Amino acid sequence: MSNQSVIRITKELREIQRGSDLSLAVACRDVDVRHVRAMIVGPPDTPYEFGFFEFQVKFSRDYPTRAPSVTAITTDGGQVRFNPNIYAGGKVCLSILGTWRGEPGEEWSSAQGLESILISIQSLMSSNPYENEPGFEDAKSEHDKKQQAAYVAKIRHETLRVSVINRLEKYLGINGQPVAPYNSAREFEESSEVQFEPFMDFCKRRFLWYYESYCRSIDEELKKHKDKTAFSKMPFEGPGNDMVGAFQYTSLKKRLEVIYEKIMEETRTWEREGKVAVMRELSIANNLQRQFEQITEAYKKHGSVGLDLCLVEGNPFVWDLVLFGRPMTNLDGGMFRIRIHLSPQFPDVFPRVQMITPIFHHRVSPQGIICYEVTRREDLKTHLEAIMAAIEEENPAYDPRTLVNPEAAKLLWGKPEEKKMYNRKLRRSVQASLEY
Template sequence: MSNHSIIRITKELADIQKNSDLSLAVACRDVDVRNVKAIIIGPSDSPYEFGFFEFAVKFSKDYPGKAPTVTATTTNGGRCRFNPNIYAQGKVCLTWKGESGEEWSSAQGLESILISIQSLMSSNPYENEPGFETANDDGDKKNQRAYIAKIRHESLRITVIQRLEEYLGLSPSGVVIPQSSINSEDSDQDDDVVGELEESVNFEPFKDLCKRRLLWYFDSYLLAISKAKVEVKDGQPFTRMPFECSSNCMEGKFNYTELEKRLRVIKKALDDETRRWAMEGLVIKKREGTAAANLQRQFEQVVEAYKRDKNVTLTIELADNNPFVWEITYFGRPMTNLDGGLFRIKLCFSPRFPEEQPRAKFETRLFHHRIAPDGTPCYTVKRVEDAKSHIEAIIEALEEESPPYDPRTLVNPDAAKLFWGSPDDRKMYNRMLRRMVQRSVEE
């Protein structure tokens, strides 16, 4: 690969990684920029809503003169076709709207490719199939509804629940599965091949991202299940579409009762994992490990920084003198809806920080569109390795009063419905928030 290609790809990766877009993420192993993993978060108000769809992108030495090869890898082992243009075998059909019509243009890049794929994940993907774009008869409308229904079910089952169960080592029944090694059928392969397989299997750059997003969107998933249960019955088989065939389709049965149970087990497992971080942290501290020393140093620096900052009033302490668990008390800023409030936030750090980002939880109950009902705040941070940046981002999300509409940040469905509703709804939202703020000093 030429230096020009490598520089171009490296820059594109960096640009996407620096971008605050909550729908896209990319990663590559070490310096192997030719082989990239990408993940697309399913758009809201679509059957793909908040699903985790992964793709493998391979760049040739001719890039950007030649388009990269894109393969869908979230296909349930080649058994699920999530879209008329995203096949069960992984093929992704895209048209390049370059300067010469439907051709690839070197002016395009990785981000435009991912956005093009994301655009396929529409509210009515049935229309993506050639010949069905303007289907209007009753049969087609019935098929559209049936297609959307099964995509919604499988997006939740495969891309969210199944993925998180694999990350957490859970079986569908909730039993913890021991970490397995390479299958015995690979034992006859030479060491180099086995090593490559192990490296490929172990490269999971989006594991922490998906875990954090599940905590964000947990209640949105539950809401989607609740609505879907009204439309379909457990045990009802999926409808095969006219454009599906036995080797390239989406088959199965609805079972939202089971999906809800599995989703709750995952949520509990994530909460348990966060608690284990604290116990692991104490062990590392006792051994005088580097991770504990680094967090202790950051804690001392952050405490001193906020002592000098007259614009923010907060205190920070270590829970049980554990540098992996910070207890923050934030005082609401005057002349805002938070005025007079006292908010307790627990910030838990992983022993693998910053590879695993900290998990925050408001222990003070709040009715807020950016704070999930269990207290998990939705925030984005630019410097993931800097603890103070996380605190600043949490406060910024808490204090925002006139944000642009972004459904990816709305993690409390009831609060979001009021916040973005009618003027009367917004007044109700403000009243409920103020009521919680007043109670915060009484708890």
């Protein structure tokens, strides 16, 4: 592979990793940028909502003159065809990849790149994927509409079962599955006999963000589909390239709850592991202690009175942040305690951040999980600033990927009277924070 090709791929990977799109992630082994793993989070308001869909991307020596090959990995071992254009065997049919005939101008060009490929795949995950099958684009009869609804229903079920629940159970070693312990390319290089799983932390964090949405989706679907009811077969599905099964939402709900508790249990183990790291004077413990001291000193120097920061029992792996609501804002007069757990694998593993003080807020889940993102993941001051910005933002731009409290989001971006209700509920939670 030419140096120019390697430079191009490396640049594209870096741009995606540093970008602001919360629904895309890419990773590769440091020794081979030609073989890339990509993760696409299913778009909101579709049957793929907040699912975790993984793809393998292989670049030839001719890239970018020639498009890379893309294979879907999230297929339940080749048993589930998630889209008319994403086969159970892993084939992805797209004109941009040269795997499907397209209109003039839709074919691959060197001006395109990995991000445009991933966005094109994501666009297949629409609210009505039935229309992606050639010949069914204009299906409008009552029979067609019933077929469309049936297709959407089974995709939503299998998105939860395969892309979310099966994946997280594997990561966490639930039901006797071996735990997949490797979060980063660096760790993988140290033990190349173990399968590379670069998206473990990515998916765990987002599972906590979207847990309420998963639960609500299951509760809604349970009203429509009785357990053990078989999926409907689509006219374009064939043996070995279909989606066969039955609804089992009651079981999925229980499995979902177990995953949530397992992740929270894992988070608590970081506190114990952190104490051991401190006793052994490991570099990660020294690093976190030093960052804490530098941050607190910086805030004191600038006379910040809007927050208070301390270590829980002197443990640099568990921080307590107390945020005081700024005057003339919706948080005015409030006092909010936020717990930050840090992993011994930081910064490869993001902090897990939970609001201990209850608050009604579109960026805080009903379980207290705060949705925020940073690019400088190794700098904890950047994390603190992002956490506070997420809580304090007054006029947020609409981004459904950050709306981890469905009820709050519905009110905030609803009718004027609904937005007033959001503000009232937020203010009530602010007033109650002083008594918590």
